[in-house]
Amino acid sequence: MLSIAFDDFAQTSWTEGGRVLRDHDVRATYYVCGALYGTVFAGQRMYGPGDLEAIHAAGHEIGCHTFDHESCLRRDGHDFERSIERNESFVRERVGDVPLVSFAYPYGDATIGAKRLAVRRFGCARGVIAGLNRRRLDLGQLKAVGLEESKTRIEAVEPYLDRAASSGAWLIVFTHDVQDRPSAYGCRPRDLDRLIRSARSARLEVLSVREALAARAGAPGGISA
Numbered sequence: 380m381l382s383i384a385f386d387d388f389a390q391t392s393w394t395e396g397g398r399v400l401r402d403h404d405v406r407a408t409y410y411v412c413g414a415l416y417g418t419v420f421a422g423q424r425m426y427g428p429g430d431l432e433a434i435h436a437a438g439h440e441i442g443c444h445t446f447d448h449e450s451c452l453r454r455d456g457h458d459f460e461r462s463i464e465r466n467e468s469f470v471r472e473r474v475g476d477v478p479l480v481s482f483a484y485p486y487g488d489a490t491i492g493a494k495r496l497a498v499r500r501f502g503c504a505r506g507v508i509a510g511l512n513r514r515r516l517d518l519g520q521l522k523a524v525g526l527e528e529s530k531t532r533i534e535a536v537e538p539y540l541d542r543a544a545s546s547g548a549w550l551i552v553f554t555h556d557v558q559d560r561p562s563a564y565g566c567r568p569r570d571l572d573r574l575i576r577s578a579r580s581a582r583l584e585v586l587s588v589r590e591a592l593a594a595r596a597g598a599p600g601g602i603s604a
């Protein structure tokens with residue numbers, strides 16, 4: 380399986396990225412931070428009025444990325460949990476009572492305490508450690524590969540697709556903005572298009588994180604935490 384994720388999230392990941400997803404009839408996971416609503420963050424315009432509602436209506440998953448995008452290394456456990464709760468309220472106010480199943484650690488930072496909290500509150504939590512999620516996986520630290528202009532471009536991500544297909548693993552690919560001239564952390568619409576095409580050529584199913592988690596849980600010999 381392949382899951383595609385957008386962190387924070389930049390408006391172009393919906394306006395541009397969402398168009399590519401729609402063309403392929405694919406659902407992705409948008410890890411939202413309430414505090415970034417309507418702001419410019421890391422040089423990118425973030426999602427704004429109506430975007431979260433539209434993403435939800437299109438069947439994409441909304442994941443939690445804390446409210447204020449602070450690393451758990453920089454705050455105590457209580458503050459970290461409050462930031463998660465505040466984010467859940469933020470999402471609920473916009474799209475109703477949708478359970479948030481998937482969590483992503485800001486900056487990929489995960490302390491033991493943060494992992495414990497994330498596993499208690501969510502179905503799974505994701506970092507930024509590159510790799511595949513095989514049958515025995517860590518639901519408190521799912522691996523993920525960044526499709527990012529400055530680090531891992533599409534050519535470097537494709538080998539992971541082949542390895543996931545040959546080993547029956549689950550690959551999560553995350554990115555940020557999606558535009559023809561992406562930031563260091565983003566990708567182009569055509570990269571996203573190629574990712575989905577390559578995944579399908581490799582016979583991978585493309586599912587949101589929540590859908591993939593459910594599929595693995597239901598698979599014979601499937602996941603246990």
Ligand SMILES: [Zn+2]
Nearest residue numbers: 386387485486
């Ligand atoms: Zn982030």
